[in-house]
Amino acid sequence: MASPVISFKDYSFQYNAQAEPTLRHINLDIYPGEKVLIAGTSGSGKSTIGNCINGLIPFAYPGKSTGSLLVDGAPADKSSIFELSHTVGTVLQDTDGQFIGLTVGEDIAFAPENDCVPQDEMKEMVNRVAELVDIDHHLEYAPQELSGGQKQRVSLAGVMVEAVKVLLFDEPLANLDPAAGRSAIELIDMVHERTGAAVLIIEHRLEDVLWRNMDRIILMNEGEIVADMSVTELLAGNLLLQHGIREPLYLTALRYAGVEISEALHPEHVDSLVLGTEDKEKVRNWYQVQKAGIHAKQHGEELLRVDNLKFGYTPDKYNLQDVNFTIHKGEMVSIVGRNGAGKSTLAKLICGFEKPVSGAIYMDGRDIENDTIKERAERIGYVMQNPNQMISKPMIWDEVEMALVQSGMPKEERTKRVEETLKVCGLYSFRNWPVSALSFGQKKRVTIASILVQRPQVIILDEPTAGQDYHHYTEIMEFLKELNEKGYTILMITHDMHLMLEYTERAIVFSEGRMLADTTAAHVLNDPELVQAANLKETSLYTLSLACGIEDPQVFTECFIGYEKKEVR
Amino acid sequence: MARIAILSYIKRKSLVHELTGTTKLIFFIAWSVASMVTYDTRVLICMLLISVVVFKVSKIKIRDISIVLGLAAVFLLMNNLFVYLFSPEYGVGLYESRTVLFTIAGPYTVTLQQLFYHLNMTMKVICVVPVALLFIACTDPSEFAASLASIGVSYRVGYSVSLALRYIPDVQREYHNISQAQQARGIDLSGKDKLLTRMKNSVAILLPLILSSLNRIETVSNAMELRGFGKKKKRTWYAKRPMKRNDWLTIGFVLLILAVDLVVTFWDGSRYYNPFL
Numbered sequence: 065m066a067s068p069v070i071s072f073k074d075y076s077f078q079y080n081a082q083a084e085p086t087l088r089h090i091n092l093d094i095y096p097g098e099k100v101l102i103a104g105t106s107g108s109g110k111s112t113i114g115n116c117i118n119g120l121i122p123f124a125y126p127g128k129s130t131g132s133l134l135v136d137g138a139p140a141d142k143s144s145i146f147e148l149s150h151t152v153g154t155v156l157q158d159t160d161g162q163f164i165g166l167t168v169g170e171d172i173a174f175a176p177e178n179d180c181v182p183q184d185e186m187k188e189m190v191n192r193v194a195e196l197v198d199i200d201h202h203l204e205y206a207p208q209e210l211s212g213g214q215k216q217r218v219s220l221a222g223v224m225v226e227a228v229k230v231l232l233f234d235e236p237l238a239n240l241d242p243a244a245g246r247s248a249i250e251l252i253d254m255v256h257e258r259t260g261a262a263v264l265i266i267e268h269r270l271e272d273v274l275w276r277n278m279d280r281i282i283l284m285n286e287g288e289i290v291a292d293m294s295v296t297e298l299l300a301g302n303l304l305l306q307h308g309i310r311e312p313l314y315l316t317a318l319r320y321a322g323v324e325i326s327e328a329l330h331p332e333h334v335d336s337l338v339l340g341t342e343d344k345e346k347v348r349n350w351y352q353v354q355k356a357g358i359h360a361k362q363h364g365e366e367l368l369r370v371d372n373l374k375f376g377y378t379p380d381k382y383n384l385q386d387v388n389f390t391i392h393k394g395e396m397v398s399i400v401g402r403n404g405a406g407k408s409t410l411a412k413l414i415c416g417f418e419k420p421v422s423g424a425i426y427m428d429g430r431d432i433e434n435d436t437i438k439e440r441a442e443r444i445g446y447v448m449q450n451p452n453q454m455i456s457k458p459m460i461w462d463e464v465e466m467a468l469v470q471s472g473m474p475k476e477e478r479t480k481r482v483e484e485t486l487k488v489c490g491l492y493s494f495r496n497w498p499v500s501a502l503s504f505g506q507k508k509r510v511t512i513a514s515i516l517v518q519r520p521q522v523i524i525l526d527e528p529t530a531g532q533d534y535h536h537y538t539e540i541m542e543f544l545k546e547l548n549e550k551g552y553t554i555l556m557i558t559h560d561m562h563l564m565l566e567y568t569e570r571a572i573v574f575s576e577g578r579m580l581a582d583t584t585a586a587h588v589l590n591d592p593e594l595v596q597a598a599n600l601k602e603t604s605l606y607t608l609s610l611a612c613g614i615e616d617p618q619v620f621t622e623c624f625i626g627y628e629k630k631e632v633r
Numbered sequence: 634m635a636r637i638a639i640l641s642y643i644k645r646k647s648l649v650h651e652l653t654g655t656t657k658l659i660f661f662i663a664w665s666v667a668s669m670v671t672y673d674t675r676v677l678i679c680m681l682l683i684s685v686v687v688f689k690v691s692k693i694k695i696r697d698i699s700i701v702l703g704l705a706a707v708f709l710l711m712n713n714l715f716v717y718l719f720s721p722e723y724g725v726g727l728y729e730s731r732t733v734l735f736t737i738a739g740p741y742t743v744t745l746q747q748l749f750y751h752l753n754m755t756m757k758v759i760c761v762v763p764v765a766l767l768f769i770a771c772t773d774p775s776e777f778a779a780s781l782a783s784i785g786v787s788y789r790v791g792y793s794v795s796l797a798l799r800y801i802p803d804v805q806r807e808y809h810n811i812s813q814a815q816q817a818r819g820i821d822l823s824g825k826d827k828l829l830t831r832m833k834n835s836v837a838i839l840l841p842l843i844l845s846s847l848n849r850i851e852t853v854s855n856a857m858e859l860r861g862f863g864k865k866k867k868r869t870w871y872a873k874r875p876m877k878r879n880d881w882l883t884i885g886f887v888l889l890i891l892a893v894d895l896v897v898t899f900w901d902g903s904r905y906y907n908p909f910l
Contacts, residue, residue: 118859119859120855120858120859123858124854124855124858145858145859146858146861146864149858149859149860149861154859156852156855156856156859158852160803161849161852161853161856162852162853162855162856163799164796164799164853164856164857164860165775165799165871166774166775166795166798166799166872167775167872169871169872170775170871170872173871174857174860174862175860175861176869176871177868177869177870177871178860178861178862178863178864178865178868179861179864179865179868180865180867180868180869181869182869183869183870183871183873186869186871187871190871207799208802208803222860223859223860412813415813415817417813417816417817437813437816437817438816438817438819438821440817441816441817441818441819445817446814446817448810448811448814450845452841452844452845452848453807453810453811453814453841453845454811454814454815454841455840455841456815456836456837456838456840456841457837466818466819466820466837467818467819470818470819470820470821471819514818515818518818
């Protein structure tokens with residue numbers, strides 16, 4: 065066998081700013097041309113491994129390491145970040161941030177520019193890789209003109225332009241809608257085939273990555289490697305759940321139905337599953353039992369109604385049109401669709417940040433057209449995607465109190481309100497803490513608290529769980545569910561299909577500025593036409609139910625969700 | 634988001650656009666030196682005419698840059714006003730004669746010499762402003778860094794300029810989003826509040842903006858290092874265009890103007906053209 069291109073031997077690493085080592089005694093070999101997934105929760109050390117390989121550690125993030133790390137046969141600590149970049153090409157998570165050039169062509173050319181490649185040769189190189197990742201018709205485009213998936217192609221081209229031996233992807237799916245995520249995985253697979261470079265993917269969204277075959281999975285937990293095995297072997301065991309990583313939905317469904325997951329089932333992909341007659345029988349039986357338990361929930365009174373809304377930033381083009389729906393008291397609804405479909409624009413219109421061209425929004429039956437942003441905010445709260453974009457006070461108490469201070473409420477009443485809100489949000493014991501001491505999920509709670517303190521009737525959240533691993537995702541979503549049970553009406557903008565399925569009964573689907581559907585979440589993902597039009601992705605439950613000969617995949621999905629809610633949590 | 638384009642590249646097809654960034658940069662520098670050095674009215678009139686012609690050739694319309702022109706006009710007016718307030722007799726000393734037109738109050742008399750001085754000063758600015766604006770409006774931002782590097786500025790500095798241009802739209806969008814979300818929490822910037830409250834309020838928007846920008850900077854600098862930025866003393870440029878005949882002609886022309894300007898200005902040993910003696 066060839067010698068490994070990356071080789072960790074008893075390697076440990078500790079950031080200068082931290083008291084504990086982030087990586088402990090790592091032994092790992094990556095061979096040329098391999099395709100390896102590194103999975104783990106946030107804080108498990110998976111990103112740190114990536115940073116050690118590409119040289120950001122120790123060049124950008126200094127720390128202390130022991131043991132050895134060889135990249136392409138040479139010790140990484142004796143090398144420089146520049147030398148390493150010839151062997152390892154890194155695609156970072158933030159496709160926006162790493163887009164350096166002013167146009168696609170320039171961005172791809174960035175590395176050869178730094179290498180002083182003559183211009184003619186450089187143009188040839190750029191054209192060649194741009195064609196390979198199918199972005200060659202957009203060389204003149206500015207980053208703002210590209211979709212998330214296209215930006216990722218540019219990032220990939222930018223590192224492939226040098227003949228690297230290892231392609232490293234740091235959470236490549238984090239900012240992509242479901243369909244774009246799927247094509248990203250296909251693209252990586254294609255590039256892997258054509259270039260023969262080793263591919264390392266760091267990601268916690270397992271099912272999405274496994275859309276294409278991987279040779280191995282490395283599972284990380286608290287800085288150690290807890291599993292280094294084939295995909296089949298790992299999926300057949302229990303290690304994933306033990307370490308906070310969500311296993312593919314179809315496997316969970318099979319487990320619920322009492323089917324034993326073994327390697328013989330070929331669990332690595334929903335299409336590769338080999339189910340015996342007995343197994344299928346078990347799934348069908350489970351389905352029949354569960355189906356009986358489903359019953360529709362009663363609607364409350366009408367709370368928010370959007371009537372024939374139309375909006376455009378410029379008069380000649382509408383970003384949103386023909387939007388009609390009604391939200392009832394106590395509902396929890398998903399607003400889904402690809403990036404740029406008009407979801408966030410809708411939220412801005414409801415909050416009054418933008419004014420519609422025509423149409424109306426009613427709150428409790430009253431047209432709120434003439435209400436100011438401030439007035440609307442007392443009834444409709446808006447929580448931005450990134451908590452860092454909202455938090456503007458150093459202390460938690462002050463942050464939550466801010467809106468009340470602005471409204472001139474007397475101190476006593478303020479204190480009462482803030483205390484109440486902090487209790488609801490489980491932040492009361494932190495009330496005198498600085499915001500900076502909190503984790504991402506806790507900061508999210510602070511921003512939600514800072515909105516709740518105004519006692520809105522509806523809360524709109526923009527991508528509440530973006531970039532969160534399963535553990536934090538569950539934490540945030542369970543909190544929102546609790547709020548919902550306490551009577552708050554919640555609207556969530558999301559492209560996470562799991563979130564939509566698991567937590568919301570109803571979904572409103574957008575595509576290219578139009579409302580495509582207003583239906584149950586389970587229906588959205590079991591209607592192939594709708595899935596395609598909205599750039600979504602059907603779940604593996606759909607495929608599984610068909611494979612087991614179940615006549616109605618939608619009801620099967622509903623059974624699954626119902627079972628999870630009832631039995632598991 | 635509505636596009637806020639106060640001063641940015643305006644893509645059109647014109648002779649000025651076709652020149653390389655380097656040529657335009659050299660033209661701009663030489664032109665500025667020429668107009669800063671001289672107070673010679675005859676030279677200034679010639680330069681003013683040329684800059685009007687260049688502006689026409691560029692196909693940039695006045696309304697494209699009206700906001701900046703307006704700002705420049707305000708500053709020019711203020712400048713004139715303060716010069717007059719602090720030394721109302723400056724022109725008299727300069728031109729060594731005194732022709733009083735009328736008196737406003739106290740020491741503030743209006744003399745023909747002072748007016749002539751103000752005219753020259755204003756013309757200097759009017760000569761430079763259109764050329765500076767053209768340089769920005771007609772130079773493809775992609776060429777900015779390359780053209781700075783070609784006249785000997787370190788490419789690191791050049792690239793910082795180019796990066797700033799790259800991220801301005803992103804930061805603008807983010808500012809817009811943050812300020813909307815903060816307005817929903819009662820932060821009002823519309824001017825109904827007192828100045829002090831307004832300043833306090835703007836911190837509520839700036840703090841998150843700065844923090845998220847710092848984050849962005851970390852990502853960008855990592856991405857740049859990972860792709861070998863700063864490895865060598867030099868680098869090549871994807872967007873650089875080769876110098877053509879018109880480029881050399883333009884550079885020759887502006888150097889000629891600079892030379893004539895220097896000769897005419899210093900021929901008689903004075904930067905000022907004095908019609909009063």
